[in-house]
Amino acid sequence: xxxxxxxxxxxxxxxxxxxxxxxxxxxxxKIETWFKPISDVVSSVVFYPISIVxxxxxxxxxxxxxxxxxxxxxxxxxxxxxxxxxxRATRGKYDEIDHHVAETVAGDSTPNDDxxxxxxxxxxxxxxxxxHFQALTAALSATxxxxxxxxxxxxxxxxxxxxTIWMILAGLLGMSSKLVEATLGVKYRExxxxxxIYGGPMYYLTKGLKEKGLGGxxxxxxxxxxxxxVGGSFGGGNMFQANQAAAQFKILANTTSGSAGFWFGxxxxxxxGLVIIGGIKRIGKVTEKVVPFMAIIFxxxxxxxxxxxxxxxxxxISEIWDGAFNANSxxxxxxxxxxxxxxxxxxxxxxxxGSASIAHAAVKTRFPASEGIVASIGPFIDTVVIxxxxxxxxxxxxxxxxxxxxxxVVNKEVLLNSNGERIGGVDLTSLAFETAIPNFSIVLTxxxxxxxxxxxxSWSYYGLQGxxxxxxxxxxxxxxxxxxxxIMVVVGASSSLGSVIDFSDAMIFAMVxxxxxxxxxxxxKVRQEIKRYLTAIAHDKKE
Numbered sequence: 001x002x003x004x005x006x007x008x009x010x011x012x013x014x015x016x017x018x019x020x021x022x023x024x025x026x027x028x029x030k031i032e033t034w035f036k037p038i039s040d041v042v043s044s045v046v047f048y049p050i051s052i053v054x055x056x057x058x059x060x061x062x063x064x065x066x067x068x069x070x071x072x073x074x075x076x077x078x079x080x081x082x083x084x085x086x087x088r089a090t091r092g093k094y095d096e097i098d099h100h101v102a103e104t105v106a107g108d109s110t111p112n113d114d115x116x117x118x119x120x121x122x123x124x125x126x127x128x129x130x131x132h133f134q135a136l137t138a139a140l141s142a143t144x145x146x147x148x149x150x151x152x153x154x155x156x157x158x159x160x161x162x163x164t165i166w167m168i169l170a171g172l173l174g175m176s177s178k179l180v181e182a183t184l185g186v187k188y189r190e191x192x193x194x195x196x197i198y199g200g201p202m203y204y205l206t207k208g209l210k211e212k213g214l215g216g217x218x219x220x221x222x223x224x225x226x227x228x229x230v231g232g233s234f235g236g237g238n239m240f241q242a243n244q245a246a247a248q249f250k251i252l253a254n255t256t257s258g259s260a261g262f263w264f265g266x267x268x269x270x271x272x273g274l275v276i277i278g279g280i281k282r283i284g285k286v287t288e289k290v291v292p293f294m295a296i297i298f299x300x301x302x303x304x305x306x307x308x309x310x311x312x313x314x315x316x317i318s319e320i321w322d323g324a325f326n327a328n329s330x331x332x333x334x335x336x337x338x339x340x341x342x343x344x345x346x347x348x349x350x351x352x353x354g355s356a357s358i359a360h361a362a363v364k365t366r367f368p369a370s371e372g373i374v375a376s377i378g379p380f381i382d383t384v385v386i387x388x389x390x391x392x393x394x395x396x397x398x399x400x401x402x403x404x405x406x407x408x409v410v411n412k413e414v415l416l417n418s419n420g421e422r423i424g425g426v427d428l429t430s431l432a433f434e435t436a437i438p439n440f441s442i443v444l445t446x447x448x449x450x451x452x453x454x455x456x457x458s459w460s461y462y463g464l465q466g467x468x469x470x471x472x473x474x475x476x477x478x479x480x481x482x483x484x485x486x487i488m489v490v491v492g493a494s495s496s497l498g499s500v501i502d503f504s505d506a507m508i509f510a511m512v513x514x515x516x517x518x519x520x521x522x523x524x525k526v527r528q529e530i531k532r533y534l535t536a537i538a539h540d541k542k543e
Contacts, residue, residue: 209518
């Protein structure tokens with residue numbers, strides 16, 4: 001019955017959509033009106049504000065930051081201490097340990113009864129579908145996105161240059177959360193009969209908490225997380241990405257036609273469909289090429305602008321430092337600027353949300369901590385490198401051309417330029433780059449589309465994992481989810497469903513609550529796995 005209901009829903013949804021539009025009922029407007037009250041309630045709960053020195057801070061951000069700080073201290077600053085190990089593991093330096101070595105030194109009971117060492121790839125193979133690098137790029141493709149382009153510009157405009165330092169600090173702390181959740185994602189993953197990997201918070205909440213005698217709580221948290229990740233994949237991981245990519249495309253094409261957005265969405269859906277049909281293996285193969293390429297384009301352009309304005313760099317650094325530690329800042333003082341920076345970093349790298357552990361769970365390894373350590377690089381690349389590049393460009397160009405005044409904000413998303421004109425986040429970044437490099441809007445459009453495309457690839461996988469956890473594994477469930485996901489690409493590109501997107505963002509960050517509970521309870525398991533992996537590396541060096 002469940003399969004038939006899913007199939008029926010898949011067929012009916014597009015029919016309802018187009019029939020309502022045909023009757024002139026305004027599909028997106030009707031949904032916006034109906035959904036706004038729901039969105040407001042959910043958002044108010046997830047982003048419930050706590051006042052700190054007169055500034056409202058969403059409770060979810062406080063939980064993320066305190067969790068990241070705890071994991072950093074608990075694991076003895078592994079985010080810094082093991083950076084070299086992380087880079088070498090990503091490059092495949094320790095693949096021999098993962099794939100061939102019988103690790104009696106690390107505590108495994110090998111060989112088995114017939115004398116065969118079950119860890120050796122020559123005999124049974126290593127569980128997993130993608131390499132360390134592919135898993136990292138798949139996870140990065142979900143976080144390195146429009147938040148790095150649009151969100152950072154708003155953070156700098158609202159909080160001033162000083163927000164940059166606090167973004168970097170939050171990114172460094174977030175590395176610890178990623179390490180913990182990715183390690184658990186691998187440790188408690190399951191392997192299907194077809195060899196596919198099923199992992200992420202749904203599984204370590206269920207299995208890990210059951211080991212602690214908290215099976216009932218674990219099941220409730222896992223189901224809640226799965227529902228949220230499915231909703232988040234349709235909205236923030238899909239419709240928002242398609243909507244912003246279509247908007248940037250229409251700016252470049254100099255058109256406001258709704259049909260342009262629709263056909264852009266159709267083409268984007270076809271491209272996404274060609275990739276996600278192949279599952280995580282094909283997603284990994286695509287992201288390992290797309291993510292480095294788009295990062296090089298964006299960071300490369302940023303460096304060009306920075307080096308073109310070398311003489312302004314000292315003044316920019318001075319503004320960043322003064323803005324971060326000037327208690328008399330008109331933009332809210334140290335706490336106010338700190339809050340803006342921390343909040344933007346948390347929204348950008350999603351460390352502690354748990355979504356990335358789903359991609360990392362598919363890695364080929366016998367050591368859960370090996371992927372956890374690799375995963376810790378994610379927030380560094382996403383926040384410390386790419387977000388910082390965006391911030392530096394905006395600060396330098398603004399110093400040179402006085403594009404806008406820090407703090408001249410109409411609302412959270414719109415600020416005023418020097419002419420009093422309203423400009424948004426993506427527009428501000430585009431303006432900054434365009435001012436420094438003529439016609440850069442073409443390159444930025446390519447970057448935005450690539451960011452959106454890669455984000456949709458990974459979020460399709462995240463959503464599918466939550467979907468199969470809820471509805472079971474099988475071809476029907478797989479096809480139904482992917483069909484719905486591709487329909488949402490077109491809807492997102494051709495509509496203005498603001499409240500739906502706000503709601504989906506709230507769903508994504510609602511994942512923090514069950515995930516952080518699980519991470520705190522299972523943190524000792526992670527420390528054991530780190531020790532086991534480092535012991536195996538040390539033993540291999542001696543040989």
